[in-house]
Amino acid sequence: MTELQKLDNLYVANTYARFPVDLVSGSGSLYYDENGKEYIDMGTGIGVTAFGACDTEWKNAVIGQLNALSHTSNLYYTKPCANLAKLLCEKTGLKKVFFANSGAEANECAIKVARKYFEDKTGKQGYIITLTSSFHGRTLTTLSATGQDKFHELFNPLTGGFLHADVGDTLAIENYVKSYPVCGIMIELVQGEGGVNALPNDYVKWVYEFCNKNDILLIVDEVQTGNGRTGKLYAFEHFNILPDVVTTAKGLGGGLPIGACMIGEKAQNVLTFGTHGSTYGGNPVCSAGAISVISRLTPEFLSEVSKKGEYIKNELLTCNGAQSVTGLGLMLGIKTKKPVKEVVDYCIKNGVLVLTAKDKLRLLPPLNIPNNLLEKAVKIIKDAIN
Numbered sequence: 001m002t003e004l005q006k007l008d009n010l011y012v013a014n015t016y017a018r019f020p021v022d023l024v025s026g027s028g029s030l031y032y033d034e035n036g037k038e039y040i041d042m043g044t045g046i047g048v049t050a051f052g053a054c055d056t057e058w059k060n061a062v063i064g065q066l067n068a069l070s071h072t073s074n075l076y077y078t079k080p081c082a083n084l085a086k087l088l089c090e091k092t093g094l095k096k097v098f099f100a101n102s103g104a105e106a107n108e109c110a111i112k113v114a115r116k117y118f119e120d121k122t123g124k125q126g127y128i129i130t131l132t133s134s135f136h137g138r139t140l141t142t143l144s145a146t147g148q149d150k151f152h153e154l155f156n157p158l159t160g161g162f163l164h165a166d167v168g169d170t171l172a173i174e175n176y177v178k179s180y181p182v183c184g185i186m187i188e189l190v191q192g193e194g195g196v197n198a199l200p201n202d203y204v205k206w207v208y209e210f211c212n213k214n215d216i217l218l219i220v221d222e223v224q225t226g227n228g229r230t231g232k233l234y235a236f237e238h239f240n241i242l243p244d245v246v247t248t249a250k251g252l253g254g255g256l257p258i259g260a261c262m263i264g265e266k267a268q269n270v271l272t273f274g275t276h277g278s279t280y281g282g283n284p285v286c287s288a289g290a291i292s293v294i295s296r297l298t299p300e301f302l303s304e305v306s307k308k309g310e311y312i313k314n315e316l317l318t319c320n321g322a323q324s325v326t327g328l329g330l331m332l333g334i335k336t337k338k339p340v341k342e343v344v345d346y347c348i349k350n351g352v353l354v355l356t357a358k359d360k361l362r363l364l365p366p367l368n369i370p371n372n373l374l375e376k377a378v379k380i381i382k383d384a385i386n
Helices: 003-011 056-068 079-092 103-122 140-145 170-179 201-214 235-239 284-295 299-316 340-349 371-385
Strands: 023-027 030-033 038-041 096-100 127-131 162-165 182-187 217-222 245-248 259-263 322-328 331-336 355-357 360-363
Touching: 038 371, 056 284, 079 096, 079 259, 079 284, 096 103, 103 127, 103 140, 103 182, 103 217, 103 245, 103 259, 127 170, 162 170, 170 182, 170 201, 182 201, 201 217, 201 235, 217 235, 299 322, 299 331, 299 371, 331 371, 340 355, 340 360, 340 371, 360 371
Parallel strands: 127 162, 127 182, 182 217, 217 245
Antiparallel strands: 023 030, 030 038, 096 259, 245 259, 322 331, 331 360, 355 360
16 A cells, blocks of 8 residues: 555545556656656546646636636626536526536536526425436436445435436336425436436437426536537437526536536526525636537547547447447446456556446547547457456
């Protein structure tokens, strides 16, 4: 154990099973440890550094804003906050944005929007349906929304008002709506922590049409799938739908903490003065970084993301040790015949940083990873799997 690892274990809360790597610097798709060993990044801090480590354009935008105005409260106006909201609305067709600091906070906002929309409309308290194998955050409320029992252990009593249905079980949703006052349905279009599984297209269309028919808000959690990760700006575009509420974070800030709850026309005026707030939400520095990210996610660039995702998928499907490859774009999960920990250990030893999701290998490389580094990383991953 290194001195840094000893220090971390002594003073940092032991909530992470860290890999035994001390990272000290990074540039683009490469990281370096304290001994100068080079690693190809195939995880981007769990989908955060969309354009890689210390991206020059992102860094210049952040530094420029730091030199102008680093923070002020939401009692005042700032250009980065307003301009980022405008950019997101124009690119998605949604109408209003509430800025938070994380994906969990963005989801908390979405839950409040759905409940208040229903309360304003009916005077009743509403329930939200989520899916088993979902993951929506680690606050008590988003933990309650998460449809995986393993995350609920040790933290009861949970926040009430959530119902869980299996993916594809439309009858369960219909029965819930008959028995409970349901105000919203919250889904991830690719369940990241649930195993990197994309929802079936027909099922998503059914949920979308069911929500429209019953005036139930459809909330799509794009904390991990958003901001170009799946080859579209947001994953809902793959399914030709426009949700009532979309949440996102991770890749939005490019490495700085920011979350966004984007609200569509139906519920755009639900949040009023005093009904929600955040001290740091829409911070000008984080917003400047996010503008740098979002403004570069053009259709042409996203087409290249899709091509890189298909390359990885096709290459790994040739491996005898790979049972399946799931996901969209550069958000992929690989079920391996050997224990995934052995695959991860081999990759790290040979200079590739990867992730896991349940019993799968998970890949979330930089969206702009150069082809030569991608090919090198994929070869090492194939060797590890085989």
